[in-house]
Amino acid sequence: MYMYPISGLKMIVDSLKQVSCPSLVSLSLDRCTNIRPDGWACFLDLLCHCVSLQTLSLADTSIPLESIWTPLLHGCSSQLRELRISGTRFTAGKASVSPCYKKVNRFVVTCQELNCLDLSRCKLPLEILKLLLKGLSDNILLSDVTIDISSCELGVAGVRLLGSLVPSLSSISTLVVSSNE
Numbered sequence: 001m002y003m004y005p006i007s008g009l010k011m012i013v014d015s016l017k018q019v020s021c022p023s024l025v026s027l028s029l030d031r032c033t034n035i036r037p038d039g040w041a042c043f044l045d046l047l048c049h050c051v052s053l054q055t056l057s058l059a060d061t062s063i064p065l066e067s068i069w070t071p072l073l074h075g076c077s078s079q080l081r082e083l084r085i086s087g088t089r090f091t092a093g094k095a096s097v098s099p100c101y102k103k104v105n106r107f108v109v110t111c112q113e114l115n116c117l118d119l120s121r122c123k124l125p126l127e128i129l130k131l132l133l134k135g136l137s138d139n140i141l142l143s144d145v146t147i148d149i150s151s152c153e154l155g156v157a158g159v160r161l162l163g164s165l166v167p168s169l170s171s172i173s174t175l176v177v178s179s180n181e
Contacts, residue, residue: 025053027056027057029058048074051076053075063088069103086118108139118148137165146173151178
């Protein structure tokens with residue numbers, strides 16, 4: 001498996017920061033699974049500067065999900081319309097993931113334009129799902145949001161959680177929950 005050298009990714013990130021990052025509206029790194037952790041660190045720094053970003057797709061990448069919420073919150077949460085992170089994973093243990101729980105909620109609460117959130121195949125911890133849905137119910141700016149949480153292995157506890165929170169989710173127009181056991 002080839003790992004992209006940090007120097008190449010760093011050069012791209014530095015160029016985007018200087019030239020087009022403030023005006024960048026769409027970014028897709030789908031299926032980038034060979035980027036080293038230090039490469040993702042450069043990318044996360046870039047996200048903090050992408051204030052006009054409307055579409056971000058990190059589907060099936062190797063980026064650790066627990067690392068994206070703070071850069072999204074500080075960068076593009078007011079403009080972001082689509083966040084596609086299907087097939088990505090929380091890579092840290094439960095104790096390490098818990099500090100990111102509230103960041104997920106804060107990100108969703110501060111979104112002003114979000115209309116598509118694809119979390120399919122992410123194996124979401126129930127606490128993350130709960131805070132994400134709670135953030136959506138607390139955000140009065142959002143409407144007509146599509147959420148895809150299919151194939152997340154929610155189980156009985158996840159179904160119960162959804163059943164208890166769905167009535168308060170007036171901002172969601174489409175909720176995809178297929179293929180959950």
